[in-house]
Amino acid sequence: MLRRQLLGSLPLLGIGAGGLAYPVASRAQGSRGNTLVVVTTPEPTVLTNAINSAPSVAEVATKIYDGLLEYDMQMQPQPSLAEAWETSGDGKSVTFRLRRGVTWHDGRPFTSADVAFSLLEVVKKFHPRGPGNLGPLEAVDTPDEHTAILRLAHPYPPMMKGLSSLESPIVAKHLYEGTDIRNNAANNRPVGTGPFKFAEWNRGASIVLEKNANYWRPGRPYLDRLIFRFINDPATRAAALESGEVDVAFFGTITPAEMRRLAGLPSIEIAQGGYEALAPMMLLELNTKKKPLDDKRVRQALAYAIDRKFIADNIWYGFGKPAVGPISSVYSGSGLYTDQVLRFDVPDRVARANALLDEAGYKRGSGGIRFELTQDVGPYGDDYRRMGEYMRQAYNRIGVRLNLRTVDQATYVRRVYTDYDFDMTSGWYVGMGDPTLGVQRQYVTSNIRQGIPFNNVAQYSDPENDRLWAQAAVETDPGKRTELFHAIQRKLVEDSPIIWIMEMDLVALQNKRVKNLITTGLGVRGGLYETRLEG
């Protein structure tokens, strides 16, 4: 509490220094040359995202590794290691023509054998989302060194959205074959085909990547060096960006309030976009097996009671927009999103919430209280606590007393996902390139897996819903697939096992001399080979 008040005084001091800020920024950059310095948090634990999907691991590793494909801002596939691709008529095989003349950072040639090995032996087995992205992949045929044919057990259109360097990085077979993959030394000294080569890791301080002079995109990357810095304190990270020691700060490194202040400085701006491949969604998971949350009317009432726009504008300083259902509007490009669902953002929402609770039989008792709930606040920073405090007030208006519980991540994961000892919990999920890949896990019966984080912890189970998801996963006709997803959204919003709050804008902050930071749907989780520095 004390800490937050004290930090609050920082912006005031910053305004006083406004006139000095710009020269300071250029002073720090003078001697650095063509080097981009990025701040992220936490420090990665390994440098190979084929075996670990933590965001900061991917942020570093996607500069070193390539995937078969990339995605544009509308999430349409673009060539990367694969130059061309074709899906067979029955949808059960996809042929990739691989780029010729690509070499690993150690000089060995890249071939179709690397693709087969990476997908089957590394990504599918070790990447936490591998089984989802490559689920029905049974074999990879390699008729020659530059052709890879992916053989599927059944048609699986979502796979084509999960072949980026973020989700299915291609690693070197000659370094991994026949080894203990999880403990392979190359995990911390990565060798890829990507735009940057690993140079050094100064633990606790920085990771240095150097330009890959033999990169297959001619003339790229523009940067000579890319340095990731790790600073534990959010206020210091903001100071480093302000002083110009750091050029780019990824989302989550600086609090939303500070981001707004910094973006107002003459030297700093928001780098728009770049989270389309993630489709991040902030939400409130409800324990649907616990009274009174087992009643759909109660869950709907809780969904009506909160003002999503207020949360987006005031708690998150506008870095996001109100959500209407489980599927983010970033999927609009492929037509999968609809807002034709039960809407909770109606003018008389508080009255409706009260009526639903009356109807469910939860009358107001002494002090106007119907029942009490506890919210386990997601362990992702103070802002989640503030959101919980807003909800406590909002739920007071419908006679529900909300208690907040804040613990560290290890305790939280144990309590919520292993012990199911919770009523509701706040957090955020990534939907990835296709709802089947990232959204489905929270809603289908087969994913109620006690002890495993980030699955169907709401324990929502509905045969009709399960059937719709199963059909959507294998449906190859885009029109029919769209229909299925619209039906899923109507069904889930009606049942409200989860309260969807906000589609998050995971934007980065950048010094204005940085150009072309965001050029694909992967954003800062892409290769950054087009990124340049001016001045």
Next chain:
Amino acid sequence: MAGTPAAGSRWRFLGRRALQALPTILVIVTVNFFLLRLAPGDPASVMAGEAGAATPEYMAQLRAQFGLDRPLALQYLTYVRNVLTLDLGYSFRYQESNLSLILGRMSATLLLMGASVLISVGLGTLLGLVAALRRNRIEAALILLATVLAYASPIFWLGLMFIVVFAIQLGWVPTSGMTTAGGPGGGIAYALDVLHHLVLPAVTLSLFYMALYTRLMRASVLENLRMNYVVTARAKGVPPRRLVLRHVLRNAVLPIVTMAGVQIGGALGGSVVVESVFGWPGLGQLAFEALFSRDLNLLMGILTLSSVVVILANLLVDLVHSIIDPRVALA
């Protein structure tokens, strides 16, 4: 000095102290092991939590890899045996030897700690002496006021304010880190670069103890000035400057030396905050991250090695003490 009877007793005294340290370390290791096991959650769940996705196979792989599926007693016995052979094991999280992780960070922490002890002892002694000798003058009042401020301000707040003023507004020093990202890799330029980064965190970390030493020194000097030996010295005509430097200072500095041992012991705790605020890649930050990720092997390694450092530092303090005041070794 070696060979004289006084030095002999001094080394016996230190040897005795060193022997007492061994059971202390064993107790520390045991208490740490079981205390840390009480924390809910394990590293596998944290890593899965950070990954944002997980499968049962992934969790089981991690637990087996970390040896968390074995009985607790067995884990403990293995650990003690390993520590006795100076094997601190592997970090769950970083998949690297704990010893190399810790030693990699130890130098940064020792540098920060050493600099802050030097600053606080040096300036604290000096300011305390001035405050005592210039009693009832404006200098003394200003020094005492400054010590109250330094003593009462939260350390992270001071750190952030220093960053705002000296790094952002004035631009004299960098905000954080130990070296310039992509800066010089060696030689004089590198040393200067580190020194440039060291100034703010070292000063921040030293302020609290500097204030403490100033007050301690002032009280101690004032007390000594009233002692009979000072009266005697004055009576036999010792000049005032020589009286202070040769007689009073040597006696008055004893509590400071004792307190410096405490400072070194507490430096690791204090440096967690300072290292965090200034992005200093030291042990404090490593310990902090290890705790929150339940990387218990690494955390125990840090605690064990730190306790060794603290014990060594106390031996050093004892040694210094016995040189300044030979009565200590004979007691």
